[in-house]
Amino acid sequence: MHFNRVFVVYSSILGFFVGVLAALFLVIVNFLIHVVWDTLPQQLALPNYYPIIFGLVGGLLVGLFQFRFGDYPQTMHETLHEFKTTHTVRYKKQVGKNLLSALLVLTFGASLGPEAALASILGGLISWVGDHLKFTLANKEQFVKLGIGAMLASIFRAPLVGISEPLEEELAKGAIKLRWKKIFLYGLSTFFGIVGFTFVQRLFPKETVFDIRITTVEWNQQVLFLIIPALILGLIFGYLFLLFERFSQTIAGKIKQPIILALLAGLCIGGLGMASPYFLFSGEHELFPLSNEYRHLTIGFLLWLALGKAFLTNLCFAFGWRGGKIFPAIFSSATLGFALANLFPYTPGLVVGIVTAASVTVILNQAIVAATLLLFLFPLQFFPIILFTCLVSRKISDFIPQPSVKND
Numbered sequence: 001m002h003f004n005r006v007f008v009v010y011s012s013i014l015g016f017f018v019g020v021l022a023a024l025f026l027v028i029v030n031f032l033i034h035v036v037w038d039t040l041p042q043q044l045a046l047p048n049y050y051p052i053i054f055g056l057v058g059g060l061l062v063g064l065f066q067f068r069f070g071d072y073p074q075t076m077h078e079t080l081h082e083f084k085t086t087h088t089v090r091y092k093k094q095v096g097k098n099l100l101s102a103l104l105v106l107t108f109g110a111s112l113g114p115e116a117a118l119a120s121i122l123g124g125l126i127s128w129v130g131d132h133l134k135f136t137l138a139n140k141e142q143f144v145k146l147g148i149g150a151m152l153a154s155i156f157r158a159p160l161v162g163i164s165e166p167l168e169e170e171l172a173k174g175a176i177k178l179r180w181k182k183i184f185l186y187g188l189s190t191f192f193g194i195v196g197f198t199f200v201q202r203l204f205p206k207e208t209v210f211d212i213r214i215t216t217v218e219w220n221q222q223v224l225f226l227i228i229p230a231l232i233l234g235l236i237f238g239y240l241f242l243l244f245e246r247f248s249q250t251i252a253g254k255i256k257q258p259i260i261l262a263l264l265a266g267l268c269i270g271g272l273g274m275a276s277p278y279f280l281f282s283g284e285h286e287l288f289p290l291s292n293e294y295r296h297l298t299i300g301f302l303l304w305l306a307l308g309k310a311f312l313t314n315l316c317f318a319f320g321w322r323g324g325k326i327f328p329a330i331f332s333s334a335t336l337g338f339a340l341a342n343l344f345p346y347t348p349g350l351v352v353g354i355v356t357a358a359s360v361t362v363i364l365n366q367a368i369v370a371a372t373l374l375l376f377l378f379p380l381q382f383f384p385i386i387l388f389t390c391l392v393s394r395k396i397s398d399f400i401p402q403p404s405v406k407n408d
Contacts, residue, residue, distance in 0.1 A: 008188065011143075018147045051269070060262070072098055073098040102114065115156075116322065117323060127144070146186065154197035158376065161369065223351065227385075242362070244313075272312055278335075283309070302335055303339050313325055337351055353389075361390045
């Protein structure tokens with residue numbers, strides 16, 4: 001990366017802009033969700049099966065959009081792949097499609113997150129700026145990576161996630177040789193991204209999201225006997241998540257009718273939404289209340305929720321309701337951890353952390369990224385073993401071929 005005062009200023013402005021944009025996008029999504037799922041049922045006195053109605057309406061709209069315009073929004077990997085192959089991210093007549101399709105998917109209850117749409121929108125906007133300013137044109141690749149890193153750090157409340165991608169690249173080469181200049185620039189853009197995100201959140205306050213409430217940590221020696229089982233359980237669930245992905249893609253490939261696929265996914269969203277609201281949406285708002293009440297839920301329900309959420313996430317994506325899988329992957333993995341903690345209530349936060357870390361590492365196929373995403377989700381005293389779990393899980397996954405390719 002080129003390092004000078006102008007680049008530092010641009011990186012700071014970019015980070016703040018990314019944070020503000022991400023926060024505003026989530027504000028709009030949350031407002032639309034509130035209108036559709038709270039206001040309308042109350043004002044119109046809708047029957048108890050209204051989730052199925054909304055699921056089918058959303059399926060029709062998503063299906064028509066897919067039929068008319070194609071696969072939108074783009075995923076994060078599609079955005080980065082496009083940039084690596086073409087050195088730009090298309091923005092003409094693309095940003096609006098990514099935005100509208102994402103709003104449809106997220107508003108009508110899909111078990112998917114906002115990070116995919118935000119990456120495609122940010123990539124397009126950064127490319128547009130790069131094409132109009134000589135300085136940013138020469139450094140467009142760095143700005144795209146800095147922007148996506150700042151976005152992930154903001155929405156996941158994970159300040160180190162921006163630097164995790166280059167760390168993964170270095171690990172893949174067999175050594176870590178990060179320059180302090182790169183670390184500084186990623187840290188700077190992330191800092192201003194979080195500042196911008198927090199600034200908007202203060203204007204539109206919202207309940208705590210993406211948080212697990214563990215009020216006290218009571219260490220118990222019995223937890224030592226659960227470390228290996230929790231690791232194995234997390235690994236199995238991670239591969240099961242990927243099997244759900246491949247199975248959903250196979251079914252979608254046989255039907256090949258975007259409107260029918262989207263309606264089927266909408267029907268599943270509505271049906272599971274009637275069974276429990278935890279099945280709806282990405283899980284970022286639901287993780288906090290679930291961590292408060294999991295002790296009062298049966299182990300069978302938690303297992304069903306974990307498996308159902310993982311299956312619905314991949315079904316939604318494969319059937320045209322496209323979006324990010326990171327939020328629901330973390331939610332479903334943590335839910336499985338809650339089930340194990342209910343069965344063996346010894347230092348539950350650590351048990352849940354190990355299950356989640358192992359599973360998410362397999363799903364993302366990235367140890368450092370998974371660890372940094374979970375950094376502040378659990379008490380900091382658990383982070384060393386969570387990081388160790390991620391690294392071990394990544395090593396194990398090297399010897400076990402993944403059944404699918406991640407689409408986040």
